[in-house]
Every structure is written in structure tokens, then in C-alpha cells.
Amino acid sequence: MSDKNSSLLPSIIANSYAARLGVALLFAVVVMLVFGLVISVQASETLEDDVESDLTGLSESQAGELDAWLQSTERSVRGSSDAAALNTDDTTAISDYLEDRVENEQVSTNVAAVHYYNTETGTIEASSNENFVGVDPAEQGAAFAENPPEFDSPHETHITEPFEVSIADHPIIAVLSPVTGQENHVLVYMTDLRERTRTISDQRDDSFTVVVNSENQYIAHPNASRILADHEGGAEMRAMLSAGESTFMKMDEEVMGMTKLESTDWTVMSHSDREEAFALSNQINSDLIGLLLLAVINLGLVGVTIGANTVTSLRRLSNRAREMGEGRLDVDLSTSRSDEIGGLYQSFDTMRTSLRNSIEEAEQAQAEAEQARKEAEEARKEAENESEVMQEINDDLERQAAQYQEVLGEAAAGDLTQRVEPDSSNEAMQQVGAEINTTLDALEEIIATTKSFAQDVSMATEQAGDNARQVNQASQNVRDSIGEISKGASNQSQRLQDAASEMEGLSATAEEVAASAQQVATTSQAAAEVGETGREAAQKAVEQMNSIDEETDRTVEEINALAEDLSEIGEIVDLITQIVEQTNMLALNASIEAARADAGGDGFAVVADEIKGLAEETKDAAGDIEDRIDRIQAQADETVETMEATSEQVNIGTETVEEAIDALERIVESTEEVDTGIQEIDDATEEQARTAQNVMGVIDDLTDISRETATEADSVADAAQAQTESIDEVANSADELRDSAQALDDLLDRFTVKSDSNAGGSTTSFGRSIEGGDS
């Protein structure tokens, strides 16, 4: 139906099943109607023909009968007129004869009476009915009397028009024939027209027949009273009929068959009621209509029930299908029908189920495909991301590694200011970077601090060395003086021993001076030895520190020993100081003596003689020397304290170096530089030892000086003065050294906490830095 060209029907019909069905049913009704009409027309025509032939046949038969009757009546009257019995004048005999013939029915039917009529007189001379004898027919109005026919031959007959006479109680047709052998006499057959008509009209129940003559008078009529009455209309038609011809007429109420008689101008008209005549036709038509209506009813019923059901079902199914087409697969497809339509519903249901399954499968497949696509996409993205990340990590690692390599290279080359950029996505790398930076920071700080410390120590020890040299020089001078004093004292002692008893106290004092001087010398030597030992110990410590691991402890011990030696030196210096004090008193005396020797020539005896005065002077001078020695002692004490402090600081420094060595042990190649440092410290210590020896020398010199007295006293004083100043500086430098050592200690203390994780690697640069610092 979608293709309108494929259907010959207009679209409004083609598009609707109901319209199609309606048109089909309508077409069936129209066909039945047309065919019914054809049947009706054909049947009606056939029936009409039947009716026509029936009626004309009736009228023809009636006409025939009437013709036959008239002819038989004529023959009868002609025959009777020839009868011999009439050849008489005896009218009575004639009447008898006629009466006899009538009674014996020797005349034709319906002849009521036979008359023997004298045309000349105009009277009936004889008659079968005696009532008519002597009657003048003309008076009665008889047609044959009023209008007498002319007869040329005795065998002629004449039939009169119908007429009525008063003497007879019925209309009459008279048939005349001249009587053979009797002039002016005719035989008249007088027929009973009513009786005749009754036989005509009563032939059929459903019709009636009349006979009309050319004068439009009823010859015969079922209603006898109407005989001779005028018939209305139809005269022209009757006139057109020739004798013996028949015709058929349909009128409003009735139909008519008409036949003209052959013997006269009468017309027989057989009427039939139109309704009755066509009753069968009407019945058939009625039945046809009824049949048609029943067919229409049944077709309507079919159309309404089956058609409407089908249309409803199909429309519903169509709507359902459309809804399904629009995607609503859950439409109601139930139906109570079990026919093809029901099958269609079931097919749709099956189709829907199949469709639903297919859709579900398709949707599922689509969902799966979508899922798979998403997963693939995600996997691809992840792979890309991972690849990128890996690439980034890789690049990052490479970059980081390159950077680390560069920075470590720089660090290896000695540039410790470089730092790695630990910013990396890789935690391990970041940690490594951070560790490197921390290591480098610590290394740099250690090296810087150590460098500074070393410099400070170096400077301080250098200064201390210088100072110690000066002190040593002074001490040498003092020793020389003391030597001289010792010699003087020896001499003095020998001289005093000589004068022992006298100057026992002075001798003891001289012995004490000598012993003290020797002791000073010995002590100085011991100090020198100790200094040498300290230097060696230091050298050994340096050497031992060169071997890092095992030597460190010993080095520390040696340093401690050195410290102890230094302390001992301090004590010796103390002792020396005490000796110096005593020597100072001797020196003062010697000095006074020397001064006197200088002043008074070379005789010691003079001096011994004047010992008391000289002793007093010596005592004064010794007091001065004591003062000076006290000052020197105080300065020495301070120096010792300084040295103790230095020793302590050196000890601390040694510990620090030990700790530094410990720390630097992990940094594999740093020991060499430490060794160098320690070598330098050793050198310094050696210097100190030397200085101590020098001090002993100085003390020897001082002894010499004290022995040499006067000239040396000034230089001793000067030297002591310079020594005081130098020792002040030594004190200052020692302070600085102490502070620096303290700072280094603090720093290295902090470093120790972190130092466990740091090991080796920077020893070389450390050493170089120290060397750089030295240079």
C-alpha cells in the first residue's frame, strides 16, 4: 500500500482496510441490486407477456365462442326458417311448432323465444312464447321492427343490435331469417343476452369480460343491468381492430385483452385487475428486494463483525508494530483470537522476543565493545603515560646522574662549592642527591673549618714558636748567665767551700745555686730531650697518623704524652722558675759581684771579702732578680698555663684531629693531609721542644749570664723584658688558639653526630686544602 502506483484504487480506499472491505461489500450489493433488477425486469416482462397472452387468449376464446354462438344461431334460424311446418297459415300450429322446438332445445343456446313475424303487418303472428303473439315489436322497441332488414334471399340472416322490450325481462339480440315459402314473414330468434353474458363473464374468477358493439353499447357485462348501457372510451381503439384481431391494454386499475368478433362488429374485452394480474410479478419483485435486503444485512453483519474485528485487530497490531518500531518492545501483544490474526499476533510476539534478544545481544555486544574500547583506550593511555613517565624518569635519572656525575667530578677536582639539584621524581635519586649534598656540605664545612683551624693553629703555633724561640734565646742568655753564674758560683762555691764555715749559708746557697743550675741544665737537657722526645713522639704520631688506623690511638697517646710532657715542662719551667728565682738571688748576688768584679777588677777574693756587702748588694740585686724572676716566673707560669692551655688545646686538638682522623678515616684518602697537618703540628711541637731546649739553653745562657754578671744582666733584663712582651703575645696567641680550637671542637662535635654516614672520598682535597692553606 505504500506504493500508490501499484494500486488501481484511489488512495483513500487503498489506504484503509475498512474502506476496501466496505467498497467490496458495496460492490457486492450493487451487483446484487443490478442483477436483481435484471431478474425483476425479465420476470416482469415474462409475467406481463403471460398476462397479456392470458387475457387476449381469454378475449379471443370468448370472441370465438361468441362468434360460434352467433353463427350457430344464424344457422339455426336459417334452418328453422326453411322448415316445412312453417309453410302454413295456421299460426297456432306454427306457435306450437316453435314452442316445441324451443322446449326441445332444437334451437341454439340462449334462444329465449322464436317468433313468426309478419313484416308487412308488423306483428308477431306466432311465437314459442304465447305472450308475444300479436305483439307489435315496433311498439316494444324491438330493433328488427324499427329498423327491418332487407332480405334478398330466404337464406339470409340478420342479427339485430341488442335491445330491450318491456315484454321480456332481459336484453335481447334478435336473429332473423326469412321464412321460406311465406312472403313477408321472417323467423326471429330472440336470445337471452343476459344468460349469454353470464356464460361469458363468469368464465374466470379473477377477470371479467364485456362485449361492446360499435355503438359503444355493452352487449355483455357481468353486471346485467349495464347491458346496453354505454361503454366509455376505447371506441377508437376498437374501431382500429379488424375482425378477429386481438390486442392488449394496460390501464391504471386493470389490464384488458380485446378481440373483435369476426361475425359482427362486436368487441370482446376481457378485463383483469392489474394488481391481481401482476401479483406474481410483484411478489417476485418483493421477494427479490427482500432477498437483497437480507443479503445487505448479512454483508453488513460480515463487514461489521469480521471486518471490524479484523480492522480493529490489524489497527491495534499496526499500532503495536509502530510502537515496537519506535523502540517500545514491551507493548501488549495478547489477543483472544486464535485464527490467522491471532497467529499474526503470535508471530509478532515471537518476532518481538527475537528482536528483543537481538537488541539485547547487540546492546550487550555494543556495551562490551565500548567497554573493550574504553579499556583499550585506558590501557593505551596508561601505556603512553607509563612510557612518558618511564621516559621522564629515565631522562630525569640520566639528567640527575649526569648532574651528579658533573658535581662529583667538580668535587673530585676540588671545587666543593658545587651542589647537585636533588629535585627528582625518583625518590631514591632524590635521596642520593640529598645525601651527596649533605656529604658535600659536611665535607666543605669540615674542610673549611679544619682549614681555618689549621691556619689558626699554624699561626698561633708559629707565633708561639717565635715567642718560644725568643724565650729560648732569652733563656739561653739566662743559661749562659747562669753558666757564668754557675762558674762564678762554682768558683764561688769552691771559694765559699774554702770559706765554708763562714759562708755555710752562702755555700749552701751557692750549692743550691749550682745544683739548681745543674738541675736547670739537666732539666733543660731533659726538657730538650723531652722536647726531642715530644718532637719524636709528634713525628712518630705524625708517622703513625700517616698509617691512619692503628697509629691514631698511639698518636693520641703520644699527643697526650706530649701534653703531659708539656705539663711536665710547665712544672720544670716552674721548677726552673723557682731555680731561676733562687738563681736570680744568686744571680743578683753574682750580678752584684760581677758588677763589682767589673767595677773593681778581677779578684774574687775581694768579692768574697766584700761578700757580705756584696751579698747585701747581691741580695738586693737578687731581690731585683727575684722580682724579675718572679715576674719571669709569673710570665713563665702564664706561659706554662698558656702551654697547658695550649697542651690542653693541642690535646683537644689532637682529640679533634683524632676525631677528624676518625671522620676522615671513612673518607679514604684524607689521612695524608691530616698526616701533613699532624706533621706540621709535630713540627710545631718539635719547635716547642726546641724552644724548651732553647729555654734550657737560655737558662744555661742565663746561668752563663748570671755567671757573666754585669754585662749579661742588662741583656738578661732586656731579654727578660722582650721575653715578657713575647710571652704576652704568646698568651694572646694562645687565647686565639684556644678559641679557635674551641670553635673547631664545637663544630666537629656537631659534625660527629652526622659523621657516621659520611666516609672517605675527600681526603685528597682536604690535604690539598691544608697544603693550600700552608702555602
Added chain:
Amino acid sequence: MSTLTTWFSFGTVGMALGTLALAYGFKLIDEKNHKRYSILVAVPLIAVGAYGLMALGISNISTQSGESVYVLRYIDWLLTTPLHVLYLGLLAGAAMGTIYRSIGLMALTIVLGFGGAVLDGILGWLLYILGSVAFVGVIYYAMYDFDDAVQQKDDSTVALYRKLRAFLIVLWLIYPFIWVLAPVGLGLMNIETSALVISYLDIVAKVGFGLIALSGQLVATGTTDPAGVTAD
């Protein structure tokens, strides 16, 4: 008249059988629908009475034109056709005002048709035309007002309503043609044939309507009983 009696007896028997068949339907349908369903049973029952009396030769009166008119037939129609319209209206769930108006028009159609049958000449035809107009009014109500109302109902009720409506309209439209063709009209069909056709049409319209409605109700209530489907 024997033919007429035959047809009237045929009508009586047909209506009686239809009434019995429909009365059996009470057992099939829901209790709550009995009231409405009783209309369907009442219709052929009334017709049984009318046809029975007509078969006994009672109640025919003579018209102006001399034809016989069966008063009982018109009384039957006067009662049953509004009942059918009432059932249709109730099925559609139309407003009672609309139902009453359509019932009134239906009754008027019958009354005017009766007047047209009794009276002769122009006046008779005038009444006939007026009756036809009234019937068109009934059709209008069934096509529009009732139809609007039934759209609120479910599919099966709509289908049933449409089917019954088409049934009534198609079959009832045949009556005016019979009227025209019958002796009271043009007289192309004689009274016996008319009686046969009308009897048959009456049986079909009344019993058929009832059976279709019964079948539809059974379908609507989900009780699928194929026995009730065959209307004739």
C-alpha cells in the same frame, strides 16, 4: 396471513433462543457487570413478547393508505433501541446528559417513523425524514460524544465500543430502506417479505449485538471464551 404468522413465529423463536443464549452469559461475566449486561438480555426478551403477540395476530392497525402497521413492532423498537443506545453510552462511559439526549433522539426516531408509517402522503414522508434526521443525531452522538468518552477506556473497550457502534449504525441504517421499500413507504416490497426481512434484521441486531457485547466483555475481563465469539 399465514406467511406473516410464519415469519413472526420465526422471529419469536429466534428472539427466544437469543434471549436464552444471552441469559447464559450471566454465568460468564463478572457480577459487577450484571446490571449493564441485563440491558442486553432485556432487549431480545422484549422482542420475544412483541413477536409472540404479533404471531397471534394481535395489534395490527390499518394506516391511512390501508396498509397494515404493527404497533407492537414499534413499541418493541421504542423500548429496545434506546436500551441499545443506553448500553453503548454506558460502555463508552459518556456523560449521562449525553446518553439521555441520545436516548431521547432514538425514541423520537421510532415515534416519528411510526407516525410516518401511519400517516399517508406528504405528512408521512415528512415525519419519516424528521425521524431520519433524529437518527442522524443519534449517530452523531455515537460518533463523537460517546467516542470522545470511550478514549479514556482501555484498548479492548474502545475496540468493543467501535465494533458495536459500527454494528448498530450499519444494521439500523437498513431499517429506513426497509421502511421505504415496505408497503408503508413505496410498497415495492410486500408486507410478508417486509416481515421476514425485519424479523431477520431484528434478530441479528438484537441478539447479535448482545453476543458481540458479551464476547467483548469476556475479552475485556480476560476470560477468553471462544464459544461466545460466533455471533451468528
